[in-house]
Structures are given as structure tokens and as C-alpha cells.
Amino acid sequence: xxxxxxxxxxxxxxxxxxxxxxxxxxxxxxxxxxxxxxxxxxxxxxxxxxxxxxxxxxxxxxxxxxxxxxxxxxxxxxxxxxxxxxxxxxxxxxxxxxxxxxxxxxxxxxxxxxxxxxxxxxxxxxxxxxxxxxxxxxxxxxxxxxxxxxxxxxxxxxxxxxxxxxxxxxxxxxxxxxxxxxxxxxxxxxxxxxxxxxxxxxxxxxxx
Amino acid sequence: xxxxxxxxxxxxxxxxxxxxxxxxxxxxxxxxxxxxxxxxxxxxxxxxxxxxxxxxxxxxxxxxxxxxxxxxxxxxxxxxxxxxxxxxxxxxxxxxxxxxxxxxxxxxxxxxxxxxxxxxxxxxxxxxxxxxxxxxxxxxxxxxxxxxxxxxxxxxxxxxxxxxxxxxxxxxxxxxxxxxxxxxxxxxxxxxxxxxxxxxxxxxxxxx
Numbered sequence: 001x002x003x004x005x006x007x008x009x010x011x012x013x014x015x016x017x018x019x020x021x022x023x024x025x026x027x028x029x030x031x032x033x034x035x036x037x038x039x040x041x042x043x044x045x046x047x048x049x050x051x052x053x054x055x056x057x058x059x060x061x062x063x064x065x066x067x068x069x070x071x072x073x074x075x076x077x078x079x080x081x082x083x084x085x086x087x088x089x090x091x092x093x094x095x096x097x098x099x100x101x102x103x104x105x106x107x108x109x110x111x112x113x114x115x116x117x118x119x120x121x122x123x124x125x126x127x128x129x130x131x132x133x134x135x136x137x138x139x140x141x142x143x144x145x146x147x148x149x150x151x152x153x154x155x156x157x158x159x160x161x162x163x164x165x166x167x168x169x170x171x172x173x174x175x176x177x178x179x180x181x182x183x184x185x186x187x188x189x190x191x192x193x194x195x196x197x198x199x200x201x202x203x204x205x206x207x208x
Numbered sequence: 209x210x211x212x213x214x215x216x217x218x219x220x221x222x223x224x225x226x227x228x229x230x231x232x233x234x235x236x237x238x239x240x241x242x243x244x245x246x247x248x249x250x251x252x253x254x255x256x257x258x259x260x261x262x263x264x265x266x267x268x269x270x271x272x273x274x275x276x277x278x279x280x281x282x283x284x285x286x287x288x289x290x291x292x293x294x295x296x297x298x299x300x301x302x303x304x305x306x307x308x309x310x311x312x313x314x315x316x317x318x319x320x321x322x323x324x325x326x327x328x329x330x331x332x333x334x335x336x337x338x339x340x341x342x343x344x345x346x347x348x349x350x351x352x353x354x355x356x357x358x359x360x361x362x363x364x365x366x367x368x369x370x371x372x373x374x375x376x377x378x379x380x381x382x383x384x385x386x387x388x389x390x391x392x393x394x395x396x397x398x399x400x401x402x403x404x405x406x407x408x409x410x411x412x413x414x415x416x
Contacts, residue, residue, distance in 0.1 A: 029237045108326040115323035117384035118316040128386040162397035169377025176325035178336040189370035197405035
């Protein structure tokens, strides 16, 4: 919640949280304005005052989720291996500190909104902006590792994309399959790739 | 279509194809029995005769899609590298021969049904069966590669899962982001991992 009393920012934050709860409870296919209002201590009219249409509300909601997500994945430090591992951990398992949302509940909610993106250009635009933000973070770490001689001379964009598709795929399998080890096994696999392939010294390979 | 005239198998096949067209046209959130009937030369009553509920129809439809998918990914040959590359290509870009469904349209439809899986145990069961079928194919190739000394001594389950989460994540990014190079860049990244890490000789590494 904001610190400005009961102003529009607080109301919008309350609507966003109500939307999140309604999405988790009812799923995307049953996410009506009424279902959102039911999670909210104000009326449907208040929601319509802030958001003209359900689509406008959902666009704002996706932006809200992605902003919250991006705020929690910043990594600091000098060691590119450590920074990369911390980022992988945070993306796969959620930030170490407690946040507003449960990581796997959030993954499920995001999967449902993502499945709408093929039909909605504004959703695709927002997912793309989010992807470019996160991929730039990975590229910066990989470039730093190459410059300092820690990583072999790879294509940073290619490695960053491979990491992000793996993590994205793993999170989606984790919430849609009957097995609960996908994120753990994926982390172990990515660790092996980093230490046995990406790292110049540990891999004991000749330079390409 | 089956070869048995106008019998129940043909009708069910026709209902499955109508469901697919309705899903592609309207999206999962708007996939009603009426929308499916509108894609079909028979009435809604015929659909209800074969499937009691919309959920029963969708469970049958997911099974139909996954069966079609599994039929198209068999790979033959002796060379584990070639078999692995063929499987990756087929999973990322669709089978080389023409099939009933457009690959990216199918990917979009499957993403929408997958997003329902967290709320539906029967969907999770089917996705899991499909995952176990495909992962077993990859594990068999990797094990073969290790036994014949082509691949280094990796954990086959871990490598197979890493491959499949990457491919799954890449297909989903391909249809939900504004960029169209995700599948291509992912293939190039996986090629690098296979030739520079997984292959024993090419990587020029000492055995672990």
C-alpha cells in the first residue's frame, strides 16, 4: 500500500491486489469485474471509475505484476558466476526476501495472463519490454564475465536467451506437471552448464 | 478423418477439429460449446451426445492434441548427435512433413490449455504423461551417446529436462513476445551446448 492515505494510488493498489486474489481464486477464464469487486471492500463502480474496461484493468495489472517482478531481481557484486547464479535462483525460486506474492501462485497467475498474449498486442508489448529488461541484465553479466576472462568467448545474447527460455520453461512445467522437482533439476543442469562450459578455467577447454 | 464412413470415430474426430478451430478463433476464455458447434456441421446436441460436459470434451481434446504431437516426434538413426538435433528441430519448429495443424497456431492453443493445468488435475495428469513420454525419448538418446563414448558422462535425466524446459520456454516466448527469433536463437544455443559441452571429443575436455 502507498503512504498517501486513501488517495487514488491506494485505491489502484487495492484494485491490483483484488485482481490478483480474484485471478488466483477463479482463474483467468472466470475473471470477471464482479469477481474482482468481490475481493475488494468497494463497489464495481469504483473499479470502473479507475479502469474503463476489463482489458484496460488487465493491462494495468500485467504492468503492475511485471514492475513488482523487475524490482526484485536486481543483483549486485563483482563475481559474474555468483551474480549469474543469484539471478537464476531468484528467477527460478523467487526473491529470497518475503514479497507480496507467493512465487508459485504468481507463476500460475502470470502463465494465465501470458496465454492471452498471442491474442493481445498490448500484452505482447508488455511481456516484450519485461523480457528485454531481464535479458539485458543477463547479457551485462555474461559480457562482464567474458571481459574479465572468467567466461569463454560466447555470444552473450544467445547465452542470455538460452538461460531465460530454460527458466521460463521450468517455471511453467513446475506448476503444470505432476512432478515437483523441475525447478531444482533445472537449476542443477544450469549449474553444470555454467561451470563445465561457460567458465573458461573450470571447463579446461582450449579457446575457440 | 477416419476411414469408417460416418461412424462415431469420424464424429469425434470432427468434434476435435471443430474444437481446435474454435480455440484458435476465440481463445480459451471464450471457448463455449456453442462456439465449437458453430465450427461444426452438426448441432450442439451431437457434441453433448459424445461429451457430457465441456470439461470432458476438453480433456478428450487435450489427449487428442498430445497423441498427434507424440506421433510426429519419433526419431530414428544411429548417431546420437543427429537424433538429438532432429528431435530438437522437430520440437522447436514442428515435424518436417505437413500435419493437420500449423505449428505456431498449435503452440498457442497448447499454451492456453496448459495455463488451465494448475486448476485441473486431469490436465496435469495428461501433460505429465506427455512429458514423461518425450523425456524418455531424450534420455534414451543421451544414454546411448554416453554408452558409445560420443557424449561425456552426464546425468541423462538432468540433460533431458534441461533440453525440454528450454524448448518449452522458447516455444512460449516465440508466440508471446514481439520478437520472432526466439526459436532460432535457442536452437543455435542448444547446438553450442551439444557440440561444446555434451560431446566428449569436440569439447576437448578431460573426463570428469
